[in-house]
Amino acid sequence: MDSISYKTVYKNNENVQKNWILVDAENEVLGRLASRVAYVLRGKHKTYFTPHVDAGDSVVIINAEKIKLTGKKLTEKEYIRHTGHPGGQRITTPKELLRTFPERVIKLAVKRMLPKTKLGDKVFKNLFVYAGTQHPHEAQQPKAIKLTSIK
Numbered sequence: 001m002d003s004i005s006y007k008t009v010y011k012n013n014e015n016v017q018k019n020w021i022l023v024d025a026e027n028e029v030l031g032r033l034a035s036r037v038a039y040v041l042r043g044k045h046k047t048y049f050t051p052h053v054d055a056g057d058s059v060v061i062i063n064a065e066k067i068k069l070t071g072k073k074l075t076e077k078e079y080i081r082h083t084g085h086p087g088g089q090r091i092t093t094p095k096e097l098l099r100t101f102p103e104r105v106i107k108l109a110v111k112r113m114l115p116k117t118k119l120g121d122k123v124f125k126n127l128f129v130y131a132g133t134q135h136p137h138e139a140q141q142p143k144a145i146k147l148t149s150i151k
Contacts, residue, residue: 011048011055018126019057022135022142025106026066030073030094034109036150037061041114041123045150054119058126060142065102065131069094079108103129 021040025033039045043055069077079092097105106129114120128137 020140020142022144026063038113
């Protein structure tokens with residue numbers, strides 16, 4: 001029996017193969033989209049997933065303004081932020097956010113599904129969200145995929 005054939009191979013930042021993926025968010029449910037995108041950003045869909053390495057793919061999401069929220073989340077869900085000044089707490093709903101900054105709704109959902117560590121911050125930088133169908137990442141030749149094929 002050859003013991004070398006059973007050796008576990010760990011990937012590091014130098015030998016990880018990263019791809020570009022294009023996801024169309026039109027008529028997709030926000031939570032399902034965010035969880036599957038976080039899964040890909042983290043690299044868990046790859047056979048050589050290593051928890052301490054950024055092995056995930058870069059994800060480009062288009063049509064962010066056409067996302068769906070189920071139930072009453074569009075009007076009753078609240079996003080809370082603080083300006084840093086006394087009495088500076090601001091509350092907005094997804095309806096208001098989709099009208100002004102539609103990309104922010106998806107970015108917030110995905111960011112909150114990633115680890116709250118330095119690696120999570122690094123992985124989040126591989127996410128690019130755009131309101132329309134146009135994006136500046138044509139040179140990277142992102143491969144369009146269906147979300148149902150991820151998990």
